[in-house]
Amino acid sequence: MKFESKDFIPVLFGGDINTYSVARAFYEKYKVKSYVFGKYNNGPSCNSKITIYSANPRIEEDDFFMKTVKSMATAFANKKIILVGCGDSYVALISRHLSELPENCIAPYISYDLMYQLQKKDLFYELCDKHGLDYPKTFVHKEDMGFDFELDFHFPVILKPSNGILYWECPFKTQNKVYKIDTKEELIKTMKEIYASGYTDSLIIQDMIPGNDENMHVMTCYSDKNSEVKLVCLGHVLLEEHTPHGQGNHAVIITEYNEELTSKVTALLKDLNYVGFSNFDIKYDSRDGKYKFFEINTRQGRSNFYVTGSGFNIAECIVEEYVNHNILQLKVAKQPHLWLVVPKKVAYTYVKDPKNIEMLNTLFQKKEVVNPVFLKGDFIFKRWIRMVKQHFSHYGKYKKYYHPEEYNEVKLPEDNIEIN
Numbered sequence: 001m002k003f004e005s006k007d008f009i010p011v012l013f014g015g016d017i018n019t020y021s022v023a024r025a026f027y028e029k030y031k032v033k034s035y036v037f038g039k040y041n042n043g044p045s046c047n048s049k050i051t052i053y054s055a056n057p058r059i060e061e062d063d064f065f066m067k068t069v070k071s072m073a074t075a076f077a078n079k080k081i082i083l084v085g086c087g088d089s090y091v092a093l094i095s096r097h098l099s100e101l102p103e104n105c106i107a108p109y110i111s112y113d114l115m116y117q118l119q120k121k122d123l124f125y126e127l128c129d130k131h132g133l134d135y136p137k138t139f140v141h142k143e144d145m146g147f148d149f150e151l152d153f154h155f156p157v158i159l160k161p162s163n164g165i166l167y168w169e170c171p172f173k174t175q176n177k178v179y180k181i182d183t184k185e186e187l188i189k190t191m192k193e194i195y196a197s198g199y200t201d202s203l204i205i206q207d208m209i210p211g212n213d214e215n216m217h218v219m220t221c222y223s224d225k226n227s228e229v230k231l232v233c234l235g236h237v238l239l240e241e242h243t244p245h246g247q248g249n250h251a252v253i254i255t256e257y258n259e260e261l262t263s264k265v266t267a268l269l270k271d272l273n274y275v276g277f278s279n280f281d282i283k284y285d286s287r288d289g290k291y292k293f294f295e296i297n298t299r300q301g302r303s304n305f306y307v308t309g310s311g312f313n314i315a316e317c318i319v320e321e322y323v324n325h326n327i328l329q330l331k332v333a334k335q336p337h338l339w340l341v342v343p344k345k346v347a348y349t350y351v352k353d354p355k356n357i358e359m360l361n362t363l364f365q366k367k368e369v370v371n372p373v374f375l376k377g378d379f380i381f382k383r384w385i386r387m388v389k390q391h392f393s394h395y396g397k398y399k400k401y402y403h404p405e406e407y408n409e410v411k412l413p414e415d416n417i418e419i420n
């Protein structure tokens with residue numbers, strides 16, 4: 001692999017596929033290595049040729065985080081330091097300390113006050129009301145309300161924390177990212193377990209929109225420093241992960257275009273004076289033909305390489321605006337492209353809609369497909385073995401955790417790992 005010296009250094013925070021996807025975007029466009037700071041020695045960025053990875057369990061602590069940033073800024077005083085948070089806690093740390101960052105640091109993020117509002121799901125739904133975005137019927141529960149309440153929608157329902165950052169700071173044995181609840185008794189039991197963990201913020205109870213993973217969508221945007229939206233990329237999710245901690249993480253995405261959603265989200269971001277990457281989770285509701293918004297992530301999503309893989313490199317947005325001082329032109333993704341992090345057979349086994357299967361066939365045949373963790377040339381044996389084991393572990397995970405009513409009656413393809 002070849003690397004070049006540039007007048008900037010990407011510094012990424014996190015440990016999962018998000019960091020590697022961003023690092024790969026920087027490498028593919030600018031041939032630079034990214035410095036990645038995570039909590040543990042695992043994940044795709046660890047032992048990679050395109051990253052310099054450091055692990056410390058204290059990286060999410062304010063003082064240690066700022067010490068890390070300042071040391072990087074001092075060590076590379078003649079370069080721009082591009083800070084990219086690849087998880088909610090890291091984005092919050094960058095935003096909270098914007099005024100304290102060294103002069104050579106670039107941090108394309110909104111104020112902490114606005115970020116706090118948007119990351120709390122109950123406050124996000126108030127913004128949806130204001131801007132005409134649809135969302136599922138919702139009941140916001142606070143612990144002091146007790147459990148004698150009624151819902152104006154039927155079971156099953158979805159239960160999730162309003163404050164995801166605080167929620168994961170309060171671990172407990174049965175902790176899930178999202179809960180599907182079938183009865184009132186189960187709902188109250190689960191809520192009590194969550195509150196007993198030390199979680200003190202609101203819980204969100206929502207009408208469960210019918211339909212499987214293939215009704216899900218994800219939209220990624222980039223807004224420049226003038227709050228003008230310069231990148232929009234909508235992905236049609238065909239499959240999600242279903243492990244307790246991975247519930248809702250995307251596993252298969254095909255890029256597509258929707259003019260109405262693009263217009264609504266662009267107007268919302270402009271009105272908010274938003275800056276940087278934003279990421280929306282959306283589900284199509286066949287009952288009324290509307291797309292329902294679940295949340296906004298104030299960062300690029302975990303599956304962000306579906307954007308770069310579609311031809312819209314996310315690293316380019318930051319570098320061209322903040323380092324090269326160019327005026328960005330609006331780019332909207334319209335051509336289909338396939339992103340996946342599971343084996344082909346897993347995709348073909350659990351994707352049901354014949355139209356989606358046909359699209360999978362087409363994109364595989366045209367080689368319009370990418371698995372972000374397998375980059376040609378990025379071979380270090382320790383990492384390779386870890387990534388391959390993780391890749392094929394999805395067979396067992398889906399068999400254990402995901403039980404769709406019907407399977408596709410299609411001939412499964414020969415499986416192999418796509419290396420791009």
